[in-house]
Every structure is written in structure tokens, then in C-alpha cells.
Amino acid sequence: MPLENQFEPQKREKSLYQQWLEWGVFTPSADSKKKPYTIVLPPPNVTGVLHMGHALTGTLEDILIRRKRMQGFNVLWLPGTDHAGIATQMVVERHLQAESKTSRHTLGREKFLEKVWEWKDKSQGTIISQLKTLGCSLDWTRLAFTLDEKVSVAVRECFVRLYNDGLIYRDEAIIQWCPRCRTALSDLEVKFKEVKGRFWKIKYFLEGSQTEFLSVATTRPETLLGDLAVAVHPGDARYQKWIGKKVRLPLVHRFIPVISDEYVDPEFGTGALKITPGHDVNDYVVGKRHGLGVLTIFDDDARVNDKGGAYCGLSREKARDQIVEDLKKADLWIEEEERPHNVGHCDRCSTVVEPKVSAQWFVKAEVLAKPAIEAVQTKKIRILPEEWEKVYFEWMNNIRPWCISRQLWWGHRIPVWYCKDCNKMTVAVKTPSHCQHCKSEKISQEEDVLDTWFSSGLWPFSTLGWPQETADFKTFYPNDVLETGFDILFFWVARMIMLGMRMTGEIPFHTVYLHPMVRDEHGQKMSKTKGNVVDPLEIIDRMGADSLRFFLAWNAFHGRDLRVSDEGVEGCRNFATKLWNVSKFVLMHFGHLKQSQQDKSNLTNQWILSRLNETKKQVADSLETYRFFEAAQSLYHFLWSEYCDWFIEFAKEKNELESRKAMGDSTALDVLEEVLRLLHPFMPFVTEAIWQELPYRSSPEKSISWAQYPEYHKDSVFTQTEEQVQRVIEVIEKTRTLRGTHKIAGSQEIGLSLWGEEKILQALKPFQDKIQKLARADKIDWVTSRPSSQENLEIVLKDCSVFMSKSYLGDLSQEIEKQKKQLQDKKEALARAESKLTNEKFMGGAPEAVKAGVRKQAEDLKAEVAGIERYLREIGGT
RNA sequence: GGGUGCUUAGCUCAGUUGGUUAGAGCGCUGCCUUCACACGGCAGAGGUCAUAGGUUCGAGUCCUAUAGCACCCACCA
Numbered sequence: 001m002p003l004e005n006q007f008e009p010q011k012r013e014k015s016l017y018q019q020w021l022e023w024g025v026f027t028p029s030a031d032s033k034k035k036p037y038t039i040v041l042p043p044p045n046v047t048g049v050l051h052m053g054h055a056l057t058g059t060l061e062d063i064l065i066r067r068k069r070m071q072g073f074n075v076l077w078l079p080g081t082d083h084a085g086i087a088t089q090m091v092v093e094r095h096l097q098a099e100s101k102t103s104r105h106t107l108g109r110e111k112f113l114e115k116v117w118e119w120k121d122k123s124q125g126t127i128i129s130q131l132k133t134l135g136c137s138l139d140w141t142r143l144a145f146t147l148d149e150k151v152s153v154a155v156r157e158c159f160v161r162l163y164n165d166g167l168i169y170r171d172e173a174i175i176q177w178c179p180r181c182r183t184a185l186s187d188l189e190v191k192f193k194e195v196k197g198r199f200w201k202i203k204y205f206l207e208g209s210q211t212e213f214l215s216v217a218t219t220r221p222e223t224l225l226g227d228l229a230v231a232v233h234p235g236d237a238r239y240q241k242w243i244g245k246k247v248r249l250p251l252v253h254r255f256i257p258v259i260s261d262e263y264v265d266p267e268f269g270t271g272a273l274k275i276t277p278g279h280d281v282n283d284y285v286v287g288k289r290h291g292l293g294v295l296t297i298f299d300d301d302a303r304v305n306d307k308g309g310a311y312c313g314l315s316r317e318k319a320r321d322q323i324v325e326d327l328k329k330a331d332l333w334i335e336e337e338e339r340p341h342n343v344g345h346c347d348r349c350s351t352v353v354e355p356k357v358s359a360q361w362f363v364k365a366e367v368l369a370k371p372a373i374e375a376v377q378t379k380k381i382r383i384l385p386e387e388w389e390k391v392y393f394e395w396m397n398n399i400r401p402w403c404i405s406r407q408l409w410w411g412h413r414i415p416v417w418y419c420k421d422c423n424k425m426t427v428a429v430k431t432p433s434h435c436q437h438c439k440s441e442k443i444s445q446e447e448d449v450l451d452t453w454f455s456s457g458l459w460p461f462s463t464l465g466w467p468q469e470t471a472d473f474k475t476f477y478p479n480d481v482l483e484t485g486f487d488i489l490f491f492w493v494a495r496m497i498m499l500g501m502r503m504t505g506e507i508p509f510h511t512v513y514l515h516p517m518v519r520d521e522h523g524q525k526m527s528k529t530k531g532n533v534v535d536p537l538e539i540i541d542r543m544g545a546d547s548l549r550f551f552l553a554w555n556a557f558h559g560r561d562l563r564v565s566d567e568g569v570e571g572c573r574n575f576a577t578k579l580w581n582v583s584k585f586v587l588m589h590f591g592h593l594k595q596s597q598q599d600k601s602n603l604t605n606q607w608i609l610s611r612l613n614e615t616k617k618q619v620a621d622s623l624e625t626y627r628f629f630e631a632a633q634s635l636y637h638f639l640w641s642e643y644c645d646w647f648i649e650f651a652k653e654k655n656e657l658e659s660r661k662a663m664g665d666s667t668a669l670d671v672l673e674e675v676l677r678l679l680h681p682f683m684p685f686v687t688e689a690i691w692q693e694l695p696y697r698s699s700p701e702k703s704i705s706w707a708q709y710p711e712y713h714k715d716s717v718f719t720q721t722e723e724q725v726q727r728v729i730e731v732i733e734k735t736r737t738l739r740g741t742h743k744i745a746g747s748q749e750i751g752l753s754l755w756g757e758e759k760i761l762q763a764l765k766p767f768q769d770k771i772q773k774l775a776r777a778d779k780i781d782w783v784t785s786r787p788s789s790q791e792n793l794e795i796v797l798k799d800c801s802v803f804m805s806k807s808y809l810g811d812l813s814q815e816i817e818k819q820k821k822q823l824q825d826k827k828e829a830l831a832r833a834e835s836k837l838t839n840e841k842f843m844g845g846a847p848e849a850v851k852a853g854v855r856k857q858a859e860d861l862k863a864e865v866a867g868i869e870r871y872l873r874e875i876g877g878t
Numbered sequence: 879g880g881g882u883g884c885u886u887a888g889c890u891c892a893g894u895u896g897g898u899u900a901g902a903g904c905g906c907u908g909c910c911u912u913c914a915c916a917c918g919g920c921a922g923a924g925g926u927c928a929u930a931g932g933u934u935c936g937a938g939u940c941c942u943a944u945a946g947c948a949c950c951c952a953c954c955a
Contacts, residue, residue, distance in 0.1 A: 192952080199955085218955065265954065273955055282953045341955085355953090387882065391950070394881060398951085490951095521890090523948090543917095554903080557891060560883070560949070567904060568890080574917040585914035621894095629892075633902065648914085733921090740921040746910055829899050836898095841935035846897070850936090853898040861899080 003587060003693055007580040009544025013685045017132055020688075025069075025705045026077070026137045030471045034074035038476040039065060040460055041077065041131075041138060042484045042492070043146060045084035046123040047091045050130045052518040052526065052564055053485055055536035058136045059549045060515060060556060060628055061483050066137055066681035067623060070709035076476050077137060078463055080144035081124045085452040086181055086189075086348045089410040092116045109409050116410050120145075130537060135545045135684045137705065142472075144463040146455045147412070154462035155455045156415040156429040158503055163416075163427045167364045167502075168404070170416075170425075174277075174284040175403050177356035178346040179302035183407040184360050186451060187400060188491055190344040190353050197341045201270060201334040202327060204230055207246040207255050214239075214247055214258070215334055217269030219341055220279075221327065222320040224249060225308045226297040227256055229275040231286060234260035236271050250332040251323065252309065259290050281355050294357050300407075302354045316354070361405035361414060361448070368498035369396045375497060375507050383512045384626050385558040388486060395490050402495075404451045411449030419443050457495035460508040467503075479509040486514040486560070513626045515556055521565035534564045546683035547573035553682055554632040575636055576686050579679070582644050583672060583690045589657065590669045591695050598667045603766055604656070605667040606718040607725040608647040611638065612671055613716040619678055620712060632682060639675055646729060647671070653773045673698060674710045727760075727797070728767045734795045735775040735802055741818070742809050749778035750808055753787045756800030764800070789874045796867025798860050809875070816875060823868045830861040 020026065028036075039061050044054055061077065069075040089104075092115055096102050104112040124145065131138060144151065162168040176185045200221050203213040216230055227249055232239035239258070246255040263286050264273050277287030278296040287294065297307045304311045304319050311319045327333040344353040373396045375381045376389055383389045405414060417426040419435035420442040426432050434441045455462070460482070464473040478500075482493060493512055500508030519525060520532040527533065539548050550572040555562050599605055615638040622631035651657060651668055660668070673694060680687040684705070691697065691704040699707035735752065744750065752775065754764060761782050764771070768780055781787075792803040836842045836854050843851065 187952095216955095220955085263954090269955060280953075280955080282955075285953085342953090344953090391882060395951070486950095517949095523890090555890080559891075561890095563890065565890085565904090570917070571904065574915095577917045578915065581915035581918085583914085588914075625894085627892095627894095633892080637902080644915090645919090649919095652914095736920065737922085740909075743909080746912080746920080825899080833898080836935075839935055843935080845935050850897045855898095857898050 003580065003584045003690065005584075007544075007576065007686055007689065009546065009685060010541065012689055013133070013135070013545055016685050016688050017135065020137065020703060020705060021140070023703055025703055026139045027141050028074045028076045028139065030475055032074040032475075034072060036076065036475050037065075037068040037073035038076045038078070038479040039481050039483065040463060040479055041079045041136075042482075042488075043080040043082040043144070043456065043459065044127050045087055046081045046120045046127070046145075047084055047087045048123060049126055050536065052534055052536050054130075055134055055548065056515055056518055056552050056556065056562065057484060058131055058134045059552045060513070061481075062134075062136045062549075062684070063553060063623070063628060063681040064481060064483070066684060066705065067709055069137070069705060070677065070680070070707060072708070074475070076139055076142070076472075078142050078144065078476075079128070079131065079136075079138035079140060080146070080459070080463060081120075081127055082452060082456055083120065083146045083410060085406055085408050085411040085449060086183065087452075088116060088119070089408050090181065090349055092119050092410075095119070104409065113409060133537060133540055133545060135549065137684070142463070146452070146459075150465060151455060151458070151462045152412060153429065154458050154466055155412045155450065157467045158454075158458055158499060159415055159450070160427055160429050161503065162363065167367055168361060169364070170359060170361050172357060172359045173362070174281055174355050174357045175360050176344060176353045177300075177302075177358070178349065178351055178353050179298075179300065180349050180351040181346060181408070182300050184356075184358065184403055184405060185346065185353065186403045186453075189347040191347050192342040192344050194340050195343045197339050197343070198336050199269070199339040200324065200327075200336045202250055203332045203334060204247040204250060204272075204274075206242070207248060214242060214272045215270040216272045216274050218274055219339065220276075220320070221323050222304075222311075222316055223276040223279050223297070224274060224323065225252060225304065225311060225319075226276045226278045226295045227254075227274045228277055228287060228292040228295055229257050229259045229290065231259050231261045231264050231273045231275050232271060233264040233266040234262065236260075236264075236266040238266075238271065251326055251330065259286075259292075261286050261289065278357055279355050284355070284357065296357060298354055298356070316352075360403050361450075363402040363404055365399045365402045365498065368502055369399045369494075371501050372396060372494065372497040375501065381497065381507050381510060381512060383514070385514065388489060388512075388514050391486075392489060392494065396494060402451075404454050405446075405448040406451055407447070408449050411452065412455055414446040414448050414450055416446040417443040418446065453491050453495055454499075456492055457499040458503065460496055460500055461504055477504065477508075478506050481511045481513060482509040483513045483515065485517060487517060489514060511626075516558075516560050516562040519561045519563050521563050521568075523561055523563055539566075539569055543569055543573040544576065544685070546576050546686045549684075550575060550632060550682050553628040554636070556628040558627070575640065576683060578640055578644065579675075579683075579686060580690070582639075582648060583693075585648065586668050586672050587693065587695075589661065590666060591693075593664055593666050593669060593695055595696055596666045596670050596698075597664050598670060599660075599663055599665045602665065602667070603721050603724065604647060604650045604770075605665070606721040608643065608667065608671055609716050610718040610722050611642050612674060612710075613712055616674075616678065616710050617712040635675070635679055635682070639679075643671060643675065646725075649774060650767075650770050653770050655769050669694070670698075677704060677707050677710050680704050680707075724763045725767075727800070728764060728771060730797055731764065731800075731802055732771055732774045734797060735771075735777070735804070738793065738795055738802075738804060739776070744808050746776065748808070749776055750804060751779050751781070752777045753781040753783050753792065753803040754800060755783050755786055755803060758784055760800045789870060793874055794867065794871055796864055796871065798863065801867065806874070816872065819868055819872050819875075823865065823872065826861055826865050826868060830858060830865055833858040833861060 042057060044050060065075055065077045093104055159168060176190045178185055197219050199217055199219055201215050201217050204216050206212040214230055230247055242258045243260045245258050247258055249256055275283045275286055277284045277292055278294045295307060297304055299305045302316045304314050306312050311322060314322060346353055376383060376392060383392055415428060417432055419438060419440050421440035422435060422438040424437040426436045426443060435443050460479045461473060461477050464477050466473050496508050524532055536548060547569050551569045615634050618634040619631045676687040676691050688704050701707055754761060772780060787803045792805055795802040833854050837858060
């Protein structure tokens with residue numbers, strides 16, 4: 001059946017995907033004898049819609065997956081979504097606020113969670129349909145969600161095991177607190193940003209004195225309400241006499257000790273540091289060292305609490321203003337200056353975090369990290385690109401306790417029950433009915449939920465049924481590749497390795513591939529506020545999923561940025577169109593064939609088969625090393641610059657075309673079919689559409705998804721033919737160049753003479769018709785004696801020359817200049833080569849192959865130099 | 879403060895262990911409405927590989943220093 005004139009992705013892609021689903025292409029059989037290959041999709045957050053980063057993940061993983069499926073593996077690509085605790089809760093809260101002006105607190109926990117579940121269902125539906133639009137061959141029968149019952153079981157199991165092993169504990173400590181989200185955060189969830197601030201110097205009067213005071217510098221005057229000491233460096237001469245004395249806390253009139261501690265930097269500020277153990281991580285440590293205790297002066301919303309006396313009820317910001325004002329009034333203020341400093345912000349909502357002392361749950365990450373570090377050191381797990389290994393080690397070697405409790409409603413409730421009678425904790429997988437210590441039934445579950453990343457950390461196996469020894473778990477664990485953005489190396493990848501190894505005793509995957517971050521065309525981070533977000537669906541809508549996918553693969557360099565631009569995707573759309581058009585052409589001429597029948601004696605066939613074979617090798621090498629961009633480029637180059645530009649152009653020559661048709665030669669079709677299969681993982685839709693229209697196929701299967709992925713065969717290498725055709729190409733190209741430089745009209749046929757050794761001419765002669773057609777020559781004379789340079793121009797190739805009558809020429813001045821430059825370049829290159837050959841050290845030290853190469857190079861250059869000199873003389877440049 | 883990268887054509891980037899005359903896409907210039915394709919064809923211009931040293935027979939590739947840029951981690955009030 002002929003292909004329609006244009007491939008219209010908008011019309012075709014949906015139904016092609018539907019067909020794959022109907023055929024069950026994406027679902028592996030659990031009891032297959034085939035070797036398994038598994039990737040779990042990094043579960044997108046159910047906060048909204050997919051962005052370009054997801055599209056990149058989907059594309060790269062689908063390329064790996066589809067290729068392995070075609071290579072006969074039992075392939076599982078498992079889709080899922082993440083409940084994304086803080087992020088989703090925040091989105092839904094905002095939504096509620098905007099829609100009905102209600103807060104979660106007025107709704108209550110149960111009602112609010114209902115709303116979040118509704119949101120989740122909607123968002124998940126959107127995400128699924130987007131992944132389908134992109135063409136991702138995910139096994140939807142195994143769709144998972146991080147709050148699924150089976151995942152919950154895994155989460156509890158993991159928690160209980162770690163608790164029993166002493167690796168999870170509850171402790172009162174200073175943690176990062178987001179007053180807007182009203183929850184504790186892990187260190188990773190706090191982003192330090194430089195903000196403009198002020199540095200205030202305040203008087204702390206000596207107890208009993210009206211004149212003597214310490215000048216204390218701070219960026220946060222409001223925290224003086226919680227000061228429990230002033231610290232100076234033990235070696236600081238200025239303050240020796242103050243140590244052990246007491247000072248009066250301004251405005252509050254409490255008396256606090258002056259202590260000495262090495263932590264204080266005497267060079268910084270005034271050398272006297274106020275200590276607020278309740279609201280500063282360092283002060284907390286200092287306070288602990290000196291037994292100062294803790295004074296918490298903010299409530300969960302970061303308003304001053306009842307410990308703040310007159311300031312009670314004020315927000316942090318208002319309290320600061322008020323306190324500064326009062327200090328000035330009371331003559332306790334000395335001076336202030338502008339001072340930029342780093343302030344921690346909530347990763348999710350950008351609120352300034354407030355360090356706060358509270359009871360939280362922690363994981364002893366340093367214990368889990370040890371085997372996880374070793375796994376990468378011993379290369380049991382490879383991280384690619386390799387430089388990320390260093391980053392991984394750096395973080396893992398300095399890992400700190402991981403705060404896993406969150407004061408949220410949306411998430412996995414921590415499986416701990418407190419007994420009202422004996423105050424002890426019951427930690428269990430199954431919800432207990434009574435306290436395991438005193439049998440009391442007065443128990444209540446911990447209100448806190450777990451950090452989202454705790455459940456994500458189990459994803460490679462919690463989705464497969466662990467801790468049950470299910471068929472899926474046995475077949476598909478460990479996974480093969482974990483592919484994701486480098487931004488979640490610590491958040492997610494490191495934790496999967498730690499938890500995976502601890503829980504299952506095995507590495508969760510053998511390869512981590514970290515892709516670059518998607519940026520806009522100027523390299524700027526995409527953000528809604530900047531308005532530079534490129535929506536993958538919008539691009540797909542205009543140019544098709546295949547174009548976007550090919551673009552993403554093409555640009556997945558091993559750098560850190562991937563810039564998305566319309567022009568770039570257009571180029572890839574053009575490539576898809578090229579494929580479509582050449583397919584149209586091939587089917588037009590060879591679509592009637594019923595079987596493969598290749599004329600292996602045809603040199604053009606040998607050449608393209610050899611080139612195809614080389615391409616297969618390059619694609620395989622590139623994909624095995626996750627160089628998607630390189631694989632995409634090889635395919636692009638082969639299809640466009642070799643198959644279309646030369647093979648098809650050769651085949652179009654009248655005699656050739658007729659003879660191909662007469663013989664029923666199917667090479668053009670067969671090579672196209674292999675290209676389709678090679679390209680299918682990259683551009684699944686258009687390749688499937690064309691494949692469906694082929695008159696016969698290499699595979700009896702209904703879908704190209706099941707067809708075999710082409711593999712390199714060393715018996716399809718035709719080195720000699722490649723050289724021979726390469727020479728033909730050069731003859732044509734040089735002739736065309738000459739025509740171009742002398743402005744010979746395209747319609748003007750010219751006569752050529754080809755001069756060279758008999759052997760060379762014999763190799764060229766089979767291509768006479770093709771040379772004539774593509775160089776637009778009406779005749780070719782084959783000569784072994786050199787034609788007159790009086791009447792002809794000579795184009796010198798490595799081992800032969802093309803002669804063209806001077807009668808075709810016009811103005812030569814530009815050409816002379818160009819050739820002079822050429823001559824200069826060649827002479828320099830020749831001089832370099834010759835100096836190598838006369839250099840004894842080079843001749844002694846370089847390997848034989850290199851020396852032979854240089855010798856050959858020198859010979860070629862010599863011939864070329866002579867040729868250009870001759871040519872210059874011929875066209876009148878001395 | 880610690881760490882990791884980057885600097886190659888106008889732009890975005892390749893260039894695997896040092897080895898022949900440094901590549902691609904886009905963009906640019908000229909010509910061509912040739913029967914698959916103007917989302918096309920043909921041809922062309924364009925780079926002292928950031929700088930300065932060094933190692934080597936040979937350096938875009940290795941070493942040292944310098945400059946500039948980006949990112950990550952970190953509690954300097």
C-alpha cells in the first residue's frame with residue numbers, strides 16, 4: 001500500500017499506541033525463559049503535569065527498553081507515580097485556598113486527605129496520558145503508586161527492620177523547620193540562598209553595671225529573646241575578664257553567662273556571639289557543650305510564643321522590627337550595616353526555615369552508606385557519566401543522620417504506636433491492637449508521616465512485591481538501569497542504593513545513568529515565573545512525538561545542560577519527514593516485491609550493506625555506553641548522507657533502476673527495513689507506520705516492536721568496495737565543486753576525461769552511468785595517457801584525475817586565489833609530514849601503523865600539491 | 879570554606895586510552911521549482927581548540943599555573 005503524502009503525527013500516533021496496547025507489546029510474561037531486563041520509571045510527582053525533564057527520562061528509557069525488547073529480552077518497564085508528600089499537600093492546600101478559601105485545618109485530616117486523593121487521581125491520569133503521548137512503552141498492567149497497599153507494606157517492613165536493628169531512632173534535636181509547611185525537613189530539603197541582610201550591634205550590659213557592656217553582633221536580633229549566653233573565644237584578650245561574668249539581656253532583663261568557646265571566631269563581628277540554642281544549629285551545639293539548655297521562643301508558625309513576653313504573637317519579621325526599634329529607644333543599639341548572608345529556605349515553598357528543637361525520627365545513614373559506597377567503588381554499580389561517582393562519594397562519605405519524620409498528613413504514617421499506660425513504643429508492620437509491652441489497649445499511632453524519599457527509596461523492589469518473594473520480585477530484581485536527572489542523585493539514587501542493599505542484600509541496579517538538566521534555548525533554568533517553560537505536549541502537538549524524542553536523544557550529551565529550542569526540534573522533524581519521503585520513494589519502486597532478494601554482486605549494494613553494517617556497530621557501541629547522542633547522529637548520518645544522498649541517487653540512475661526492477665532486487669527495501677528497526681527505539685511511531693506498509697518483512701510479528709534489533713555481522717564488511725565507491729563519490733563531488741566554482745549552469749552537460757592507471761579506471765568504469773548522471777556529464781573518456789593541459793583543467797584526486805575542457809570556463813580570478821590558499825595549506829601539511837618522516841625519534845618511537853599512515857599521507861599530499869600547481873598553471877595563476 | 883565540571887566554527891555541542899590534513903547539527907553565502915522530499919538538492923565560507931609554560935618523536939587530548947563561567951555541598955554569627 002502506498003504511503004500517504006505526508007506523515008501526520010497528530011492523526012496517526014494515538015492509534016498506533018492503541019494498537020501496541022491491544023497487542024500487549026509492553027507487558028512481559030512473568031514465567032518467560034528469556035533474560036529479564038528491567039527499568040523502573042522514576043515516579044513523577046502527582047503534583048501536576050509532566051515537563052520536559054520527564055519527557056527526557058521517558059525518551060531515554062524508552063530507547064533502552066524498546067531496543068532490549070527487540071533484542072529478545074523479557075522486558076519490564078514499570079510505571080508509577082509518587083505521592084510527593086510536601087509538594088502535593090502544598091499544591092492541594094493552595095488549590096483549596098483559591099477555590100473555596102478553606103484551609104486543611106478547617107477541613108480536618110480525613111476530609112483533607114480525601115481531597116488530596118481526588119487530586120492524585122486526576123494528576124495521575126494526566127501523567128499517564130502524557131507518557132502515552134510520548135510513546136513510552138511502559139507496562140501499564142503494573143502501574144504503581146507510592147501509597148499503594150503493597151508499597152505501604154514494604155515501607156513498614158523496612159521501617160520496622162531498621163528500627164529493630166537500631167538504625168532508626170527517635171531523638172530530640174535541632175532540625176530545619178518550615179513554618180509554612182509546618183513540618184520538619186531533611187538537610188537536603190533546605191536550600192541556602194544569599195539574601196541582603198543587616199548586621200546589628202547591640203549592647204549587653206555587665207550585670208550590675210550601667211556603663212560596661214559587650215557589643216554583640218547579630219543578623220537576627222529577634223532571637224535575643226531566646227539567648228542563653230554570650231560566647232567569646234577563650235584566647236581573645238579583649239574579653240578575658242568577662243568570662244564567667246553575667247550580662248543583662250537587652251529588653252528582656254534576664255541575666256545570662258558569658259562563656260568561652262573555641263567555636264567563636266574572634267576576627268568576626270565583635271568577637272562576642274550571642275548563643276540561642278533553640279533557633280540556631282551552631283548555637284545548639286555550643287549550648288549543649290555548656291549545658292545551657294534550650295529556650296524555644298517561636299511557635300510552629302514562627303510567631304513569638306509566650307516566652308517572648310511583650311513580643312508574643314508577632315511574626316519573626318515584625319518581632320525583628322519591633323525589637324530593633326525598642327533597642328534604639330532604650331539606647332541599647334550601637335550600629336548596623338548591610339550584610340549579605342546565607343539563609344536557609346524551604347526547597348518546596350521558599351519560606352525561610354526556622355531551626356527548631358523537637359523530637360523527630362532519624363535514620364543512621366552513615367551505617368547504610370558504607371556498603372553503598374563500596375558497591376560503587378568495586379564497580380558493582382556503575383554511575384555514568386563517571387564524574388558523578390566523585391560527587392556521590394563526596395556526599396556519602398560526609399553523610400549525616402537523615403530526618404525522616406514529617407508533620408504532614410499526606411504520606412505513610414510512621415508505624416509506631418505509643419502506649420498511654422506504660423509510655424513505651426510498639427513498632428510493627430501490622431497495626432497492633434495493644435501495647436506489646438504492657439498489653440494495654442490504650443495505644444495511639446504516631447501522627448507524623450515519613451519523608452517521601454523514604455518510600456521512593458524502596459521503589460525498585462517495593463513495586464515488585466517485596467518483602468514477598470513474588471514471581472515479579474524474583475524475575476525483575478535487581479533492576480538493570482536506573483536512569484534519572486543528576487539533581488536527585490542524593491535525594492533518591494543514593495537512598496535507593498542504601499535501602500536496597502540493606503533490605504534485599506543485593507544492589508538494586510547495576511547501572512545509574514544520570515541525564516542532563518533541561519534548559520531553555522539560552523541555557524536558563526525553565527520556570528513558570530520566568531515564563532520560559534517549554535511544554536513537551538505543545539511541541540508534540542506541532543511536530544510529533546518522534547521529533548521531540550529524536551531531538552532529546554540527539555542532545556543528551558554527557559554535559560550538564562540540555563537546551564531545548566524550536567529550531568532543534570524542527571531539524572529532527574525534518575529528519576522524520578526525510579525518512580517518510582524516502583520510504584515513499586522506495587515503496588513506489590519496490591513495493592511490489594514479495595520477498596527479499598539481494599544482488600550481492602552489485603557494488604552499490606555491497607557498499608550500502610557495508611555502511612549499514614558499520615552503522616549498526618556504531619549504534620550498538622554508543623547505546624551500550626549510554627551515548628544516546630552519538631547513536632542518534634550515526635543513524636541520522638547513515639540515513640540521510642549515505643542512504644538517501646548516495647545509494648538512492650545511484651539507484652535512481654535509469655539503467656540501474658531498470659535492472660534492479662527486472663531482477664527483483666530488494667536491497668533498497670531491505671536496507672530501509674533495517675533502518676526502521678534501528679530507528680524504532682528512537683522514533684517508534686513513524687517507523688511502525690512505515691513498517692506496517694512494507695510488502696514483506698524480516699519478521700512475522702505484527703509489530704516492529706517485536707522485530708529483531710539489527711546486529712553487526714562481520715561477513716557484511718566490504719572494505720574494497722567501500723574504497724571503490726568512495727572514489728566514485730569523490731570524482732562526482734570534485735566535478736560538482738568545479739562546476740560550482742566556475743559557475744557552469746546545472747543544465748549544461750559537460751564532457752569529462754578520467755585519467756589514471758588501468759586498474760583504477762577499471763574500478764571506476766562500472767559507475768560510468770552514475771558518474772555521468774550525478775556530475776551531469778554527457779560523456780566520459782577513459783584515458784591512460786594524460787590529456788593536454790593546454791585545453792583542459794585537471795582535478796587531482798588521490799589516485800586519478802578528472803579533466804574538463806577549458807571551453808566551459810568563465811572568470812578565473814577568484815578560483816586562482818582559492819587555489820593558491822589551498823596550495824599553501826597542502827604544502828604546510830606536507831612539510832609537517834615530511835619532517836616527521838625524517839625525524840629519527842619519530843621513526844624510532846611511533847608504531848608502524850602510524851608511520852605507514854604518515855608515509856601514505858605524504859605521498860597523497862605530494863600528488864595533490866603537484867596537481868594544484870599544475871592546475872594553477874593551467875588556469876593562468878603562475 | 880570544600881567539591882565537581884566547563885572554555886573547540888556565528889550558536890549548541892562531539893572529539894573514547896596522546897598518533898594521519900579537528901567533526902556534526904543549526905545558522906550563514908551562492909546556485910537549483912531535476913519526476914521521494916523546498917521540512918528539499920548541490921556547492922561554499924567559517925576554528926592559531928581560553929591564556930602561559932611544561933612532558934613527548936608527536937598535545938584539542940597528559941601535567942603545572944593563570945583568567946573567565948557554571949553547578950553542587952557547607953552552621954560562620
